[in-house]
Amino acid sequence: AQTVTQSQPEMSVQEAETVTLSCTYDTSENNYYLFWYKQPPSRQMILVIRQEAYKQQNATENRFSVNFQKAAKSFSLKISDSQLGDTAMYFCAFLLNTGNQFYFGTGTSLTVIP
C-alpha cells in the first residue's frame, strides 16, 4: 500500500520570505507521480506542481519548486517570496503510474503573515 506523510500540521511565514513544506511517502513501486495541491478557504483544490518520479530534475513553477529525493522518498515544496494569497492548506499527493487512486497526506496549513 502507498502512504503519504506530512509531519507539519501548521506553518507560518513572513510575507516575502521562503518556506519549505515537508512530505514523505512510502511505496515499493518505481514509477509514479507526485503532486502538491493547494486548498484555499474556498475549498476548491488547485494543482500547484507535479513531479514524475523518473525525472531527476526538480520541477519548478514560478515561485514554487520541489526538492525530490527519490531514494529518501521525500518530496518537499519550497515557496519563495511568499504572498498573502499563498495562505491555504497544502496537500502532498501520490499516484502510481499504473493506478487510478490518488493518495493524499493530511495537509499542512500555511499562514503568510503580513
Next chain:
Amino acid sequence: GAGVSQSPSNKVTEKGKDVELRCDPISGHTALYWYRQSLGQGLEFLIYFQGNSAPDKSGLPSDRFSAERTGGSVSTLTIQRTQQEDSAVYLCASSLDHRRANEKLFFGSGTQLSVL
C-alpha cells in the same frame, strides 16, 4: 461547464436521514473521483468512475454509501441512514481520463455535510 460543480455547498441533516450529493464534472472528462475530507485528516478515497467501466468502489466505508454516474457525466453520492461520523467535506474531482490524471485533477468546491 467551466469547472467541476458540486451541490449543495452545505448540507445539514439529522442522524438517520438519507442525503444525496451531486457532482457535475467538466464536460468531456471521463474520469470522476469522490473523496471525503474529515477535520484534521487527509483526503480519503471513496469511489472512482472511468467512462463506461465498472467503478472502483474500494474506498466506500460501508454499505450505507453508494454512488452512481448517469450517462457518463453527472454523479450522485448517496449516504443512507447518516451517522455523526459521516460529517465531513465531500469533494468531487474529474480529469480527462485516468491516463491523463497524472497531469491534473480538477476539483469542485465540495459539499460540507453536517449530521446532527
